[in-house]
Amino acid sequence: MIKIGLLGCGNIGRIIAARAENVQVVAVFDANPGRAEELAALCHARPYTDFDAFMKEDFSIVVEAASIDAVRRYGEAILRSGRDIIVLSVGAFADDEFRERLVEAAREVGKKIRIPSGAIIGLDNLKIGQISPPKKLLLRTTKPPASLGMTAETRTEVFKGLARDCIKLYPKNINVAVALGLAAGRETHVELWVDPAVERIIHEISVEGDFGEISIQVKNVPSPDNPATSYMAALSVLTLLKNLENPLVVGT
Ligand SMILES: NC(=O)c1ccc[n+]([C@@H]2O[C@H](COP(=O)([O-])OP(=O)(O)OC[C@H]3O[C@@H](n4cnc5c(N)ncnc54)[C@H](O)[C@@H]3O)[C@@H](O)[C@H]2O)c1
Structure with missing residues (x-):
């Protein structure tokens, strides 16, 4: 079973932790200790507020559901540690220089940055x-x-x-x-x-x-806990995780 580390224990993180199939959330990280602990209890993972300690855990993919700031701070370290990253705070990639740096890091270590369809279709x-x-x-x-x-x-x-x-x-x-x-x-x-x-x-x-x-x-439908976020975005990540190892790939 694929092991994942969850970066961000807010609204989307909670839905992922509660409903992820075919994957095991082993560690969760959030700047807010209460949120990290609450989510860790929900999915039987270990909670972290220290990024370096979080990264010592055994997982192969990080799901980022935190913020643009988190992608900028931690994205490169995650890739260079040999993990793939699924990024929801895609806005971080509006900065061409940052995006190119991250893509280059991924290329160098043979890892992937995955952007789920999130709140839209197509x-x-x-x-x-x-x-x-x-x-x-x-x-x-x-x-x-x-x-x-x-x-x-x-x-x-x-x-x-x-x-x-x-x-x-x-x-x-x-x-x-x-x-x-x-x-x-x-x-x-x-x-x-x-x-x-x-x-x-x-x-x-x-x-x-x-x-x-x-x-x-x-x-x-806006998420009940965070009206800025669409429920569909969480479903999109769950679907990406569900299909990671499926040999039948649908869509371009
Ligand atoms: N791509 C899409 O279609 C799509 C759709 C919805 C939301 N999003 C994005 O996904 C992200 C998560 O959304 P949400 O509704 O779960 O947000 P949220 O505010 O409910 O939760 C975010 C959590 O991440 C934590 N966090 C933020 N920055 C951090 C950092 N630098 N270090 C550690 N922890 C940090 C916060 O403490 C919070 O608990 C947001 O950036 C949001 O804009 C993307």
């Missing part, structure tokens, strides 16, 4: 953009104001521009925009809206290229 075949670059790649995201820690009386556009700039302003909220760009091989244009009339997080993806046009709409 990353698999959007990769055709790496061969036939899309002319347009737009993500229009609409969230309940509370998920951005805001109040608003009417539908309001809070950001319009490039994903790399949006993630600087909303580092916890627009990871999917960066994931789309990495898949398609070009920067994503983002419109971020808040709307007091919506209860779900709505991602509308529009792509145009030589291959035709793509329109995807995803309406995500």
Whole structure:
């Protein structure tokens, strides 16, 4: 059974720890000791608040469900220790220099950085953009104001521009925009809206290229414990873990 170390014991970490199949969570790490202990008890793992001690445990993959800061701080050390890493805080890769450094580290040690589809659908075949670059790649995201820690009386556009700039302003909220760009091989244009009339997080993806046009709409249930996070993101990681050793690989 594949052994994993969980980096981040918040909302997504808790769902992963409670529901992971075919894998064993052996160690959990969080800056917050209470969260690490609570999750460790839930999945019979050992809790850590010290990264170096966490890394002495026996696991082959780290699942990062913490923050952009955590990816920047620990990503390279995880890879260089000979582990793969699954990254949810994809926004860290909006920084080209950091991303290239991490990819180079992974290449040098023969390890992988895996980015799950997270809170959206369609990353698999959007990769055709790496061969036939899309002319347009737009993500229009609409969230309940509370998920951005805001109040608003009417539908309001809070950001319009490039994903790399949006993630600087909303580092916890627009990871999917960066994931789309990495898949398609070009920067994503983002419109971020808040709307007091919506209860779900709505991602509308529009792509145009030589291959035709793509329109995807995803309406995500916000997680009860963290309205900024979609439940689908946790399910996406669980699915990636479930399929790690499956010889039948579906999707591009
Ligand atoms: N890719 C996607 O589609 C997608 C979707 C949802 C969430 N996310 C991202 O996944 C991450 C986790 O989401 P969540 O809802 O579980 O968040 P959360 O805030 O509920 O939990 C994060 C946990 O990580 C810990 N943490 C953060 N930075 C740390 C660090 N540097 N060192 C140690 N511990 C640290 C925090 O103490 C917290 O317990 C966030 O970055 C979020 O933006 C990505």
